[in-house]
Amino acid sequence: xxxxxxxxxxxxxxxxxxxxxxxxxxxxxxxxxxxxxxxxxxxxxxxxxxxxxxxxxxxxxxxxxxxxxxxxxxxxxxxxxxxxxxxxxxxxxxxxxxxxxxxxxxxxxxxxxxxxxxxxxxxxxxxxxxxxxxxxxxxxxxxxxxxxxxxxxxxxxxxxxxxxxxxxxxxxxxxxxxxxxxxxxxxxxxxxxxxxxxxxxxxxxxxxxxxxxxxxxxxxxxxxxxxxxxxxxxx
Numbered sequence: 001x002x003x004x005x006x007x008x009x010x011x012x013x014x015x016x017x018x019x020x021x022x023x024x025x026x027x028x029x030x031x032x033x034x035x036x037x038x039x040x041x042x043x044x045x046x047x048x049x050x051x052x053x054x055x056x057x058x059x060x061x062x063x064x065x066x067x068x069x070x071x072x073x074x075x076x077x078x079x080x081x082x083x084x085x086x087x088x089x090x091x092x093x094x095x096x097x098x099x100x101x102x103x104x105x106x107x108x109x110x111x112x113x114x115x116x117x118x119x120x121x122x123x124x125x126x127x128x129x130x131x132x133x134x135x136x137x138x139x140x141x142x143x144x145x146x147x148x149x150x151x152x153x154x155x156x157x158x159x160x161x162x163x164x165x166x167x168x169x170x171x172x173x174x175x176x177x178x179x180x181x182x183x184x185x186x187x188x189x190x191x192x193x194x195x196x197x198x199x200x201x202x203x204x205x206x207x208x209x210x211x212x213x214x215x216x217x218x219x220x221x222x223x224x225x226x227x228x229x230x231x232x233x234x235x
Contacts, residue, residue: 004226005153007046007120010037011143012158014055014081016214023055025081029214030088036220037125038092045224046120048150049127050143051085053077071135075102078139082129083107095124101133101142113149120150140198147207154208156223157194162213164193164231181233183209193231202233209233 012033019026040047056077059070082098089096097119098108109115111128119126131142140157147155161169163177164186181189183203187196193211194202202209210223212230222229 001225003040003043003045003224005045005224007048007150007152008154008156008224009048009050009143009147009150009152010156010158010220011050011140012052012081012085012214013160014052014077015160016158017051017081017084018055019215025055025084030084032217033085033214033220034088034092034094036218037089038094039221040224041094041123041125043224044123046123047125048116048120048146048152049082049085049125050139050146051078051081051127051129052139053081056080068135071131071137072102075130075133078131079104079108079129082127085127089125095122096127097124098127098129101128101130116146117150138195138198140194141201144198144201144205144207148201148205152207154210155202156220157209157211158214158220159193159211160213160215161193161211162216162230164191164211164233166191168192178231179228181231182235183233184235186233199233203235206235 017029019029053074057074059074062070086096086098099111100108101111103110116126128146131139165175165177167175169175186199210232212219
């Protein structure tokens, strides 16, 4: 069976990496992600990862702190997660590079589009950290931006929830999942799985988004091979 996508952005929320602990990092989750990435690289799928930082810091919940400062702190949180993922990947002999949108040359490469693409063509996994490098933009927007820049075939949106719902499933037990949506429907319905800036960028660049839960083993592999589960957002 051939993979549906040859080059993907895997967007992992920080909360998903925390697992059941809800804060910090779960070694079990890191290892589960690494095992799936290993299978994909063995199948010659080019993988880039964008990681969030909500398992350490969620600046938007702070009412007193300057928003830009809070966002920069969040960018640093994503770097912690990126280094943890790199370590988990390299433990399985997966060649990996971390590229950050904020320069920190002692621990990672700066983000350079052509270098990132060069790594990917050599089957090296690239982890994009520090979001876009700018406050007021989410890591979802970073995923959409990097996907457009590296010409990814799709964004795999791995979250704690298993699909896009018509309401918050943690608050409404009767919330219903969507199997398929268009980017415009995602925007018009105000569904909170991804912010509007990121969704608009994906719509403008015709980038499919597959939303699913990270907690189920092999979901990342299933998504790359085109299995139907979770929610697919495509025009």
